[in-house]
Amino acid sequence: MQCPKCRAPMHTYNRNGVQIEQCSGCRGIFLDYGELESLTRLEAQWSQAAPPPPPGPQAYPAPPAPAWGAPHGGHGHHGHHGHHRQKSFGRMLFSS
Amino acid sequence: MTPAPELLVHALTAKARATAHARSSACPCGAATLADRPDGIVVRHADTVAKAHPPHTDPTELTSRLTVATHHPQILLPPLDPAPADLHGRLVTFWPYGTPVDPADPDAAPWEAAATLLARLHRTPAPHALPTMRGPAKAAHAVARLREAGPHSATAPVLRAWTTLPPWARAEAPMPDTATLCHGDLHLGQLIRHPAPDGPWLLIDVDDLGVGAPAWDLARPAAWYACGLLPPDAWTRFLTAYREAGGPAVPADGDPWPALDVPARALTVQTAARAVAKAVAAGRDLDEVEEAVVDACDRMASIPPQFTQEQAK
Numbered sequence: 175m176q177c178p179k180c181r182a183p184m185h186t187y188n189r190n191g192v193q194i195e196q197c198s199g200c201r202g203i204f205l206d207y208g209e210l211e212s213l214t215r216l217e218a219q220w221s222q223a224a225p226p227p228p229p230g231p232q233a234y235p236a237p238p239a240p241a242w243g244a245p246h247g248g249h250g251h252h253g254h255h256g257h258h259r260q261k262s263f264g265r266m267l268f269s270s
Numbered sequence: 271m272t273p274a275p276e277l278l279v280h281a282l283t284a285k286a287r288a289t290a291h292a293r294s295s296a297c298p299c300g301a302a303t304l305a306d307r308p309d310g311i312v313v314r315h316a317d318t319v320a321k322a323h324p325p326h327t328d329p330t331e332l333t334s335r336l337t338v339a340t341h342h343p344q345i346l347l348p349p350l351d352p353a354p355a356d357l358h359g360r361l362v363t364f365w366p367y368g369t370p371v372d373p374a375d376p377d378a379a380p381w382e383a384a385a386t387l388l389a390r391l392h393r394t395p396a397p398h399a400l401p402t403m404r405g406p407a408k409a410a411h412a413v414a415r416l417r418e419a420g421p422h423s424a425t426a427p428v429l430r431a432w433t434t435l436p437p438w439a440r441a442e443a444p445m446p447d448t449a450t451l452c453h454g455d456l457h458l459g460q461l462i463r464h465p466a467p468d469g470p471w472l473l474i475d476v477d478d479l480g481v482g483a484p485a486w487d488l489a490r491p492a493a494w495y496a497c498g499l500l501p502p503d504a505w506t507r508f509l510t511a512y513r514e515a516g517g518p519a520v521p522a523d524g525d526p527w528p529a530l531d532v533p534a535r536a537l538t539v540q541t542a543a544r545a546v547a548k549a550v551a552a553g554r555d556l557d558e559v560e561e562a563v564v565d566a567c568d569r570m571a572s573i574p575p576q577f578t579q580e581q582a583k
Contacts, residue, residue: 236502237495237509238525240534240576242569244498244562262559263499264376266541268459270408 177202192216278322278358279303279311285357286313286320289350289364293318310477318350319365323477327361329354331401335476336363338397338451345390347464347472368462368472379458381504382511383471388453389517391473392484396451403454403482405533406441409540416543419550424564428542431535431567434575439536445482450518454478456487484519488512489533493541496534497566499559531576542567
């Protein structure tokens with residue numbers, strides 16, 4: 175088969191069970207009837223097989239922390255605890 | 271140390287009133303004691319604040335520190351008088367009143383302003399003959415007080431963490447940097463807005479100011495973050511603002527911890543030592559925040575500190 179655009183010979187390739195012709199000159203691709211739909215279907219299956227995105231809001235990654243830091247790499251528990259912690263932490267922020 | 275005699279508080283209050291009245295003929299006469307600690311008393315009279323510095327403060331060193339504040343009023347609150355006065359054997363200084371950070375609302379803390387002021391301070395050429403920054407000396411002092419306090423189960427892990435530090439961070443050897451101008455005791459009580467109530471933020475308290483390792487000034491927020499007490503976004507805001515202002519204490523990008531690790535450890539130990547000594551004196555248990563700081567000390571003992579090339583010298 176000759177390329178309808180540049181007249182160079184086209185070669186047949188098999189991509190996931192779909193026969194496609196590619197021009198050896200301009201690299202253009204010729205698809206037979208139904209082949210585009212076959213590729214689209216394969217693409218959809220690929221997307222479904224991919225793992226779901228991780229839950230929760232994806233904020234900025236936590237900044238680096240030292241190895242001796244709190245077990246969760248310095249992620250603050252601040253604000254999720256009671257008033258006592260808030261008050262005590264507030265006092266610590268203001269003293270030598 | 272013994273608490274300051276009442277006589278000194280009265281005399282300081284009278285001095286603050288007299289200084290305030292000399293500044294303004296229409297004084298609304300609002301007086302208050304802002305701080306009364308064994309190592310320093312601060313009283314306010316209207317727009318004037320008087321501070322009695324700790325006993326045994328060296329007058330020459332204090333004067334050179336006050337001079338830095340006088341010369342850099344865009345960074346540090348300048349004193350009303352560039353030299354300290356003597357009052358009942360204590361050195362006293364006078365300051366304009368500024369609005370502090372609201373202690374009831376740490377979430378409103380001016381992290382960017384604090385970082386930017388520090389970066390500017392660190393980039394300011396230090397005057398000749400300025401004493402060293404007192405950060406490591408204060409940490410060593412807190413550890414000495416802990417050793418004198420009665421027995422407590424947290425004492426051993428805090429002292430073990432102290433031994434992981436290089437001699438300079440324990441005030442046992444000169445600091446690796448003796449050219450950079452540092453505040454020496456940064457926390458949120460060291461920022462005020464002047465003129466009150468909504469002027470620009472400025473740093474106050476020059477008692478520990480001097481030349482030294484500038485990472486020490488970043489190390490308290492760094493330690494709070496590492497201990498899980500400061501939310502990551504507050505730490506990121508502080509660090510980013512410091513870098514954007516060209517602060518020299520950490521590299522412009524990448525991991526800042528090789529520069530911060532030693533001073534952040536030292537300030538974690540200092541905080542834990544103060545907390546344990548106070549808990550022993552008061553006969554009470556450590557609270558949740560104090561426990562978090564002691565736990566960090568416990569983990570430090572088994573992890574060698576990170577160094578920059580400069581700090582390892």
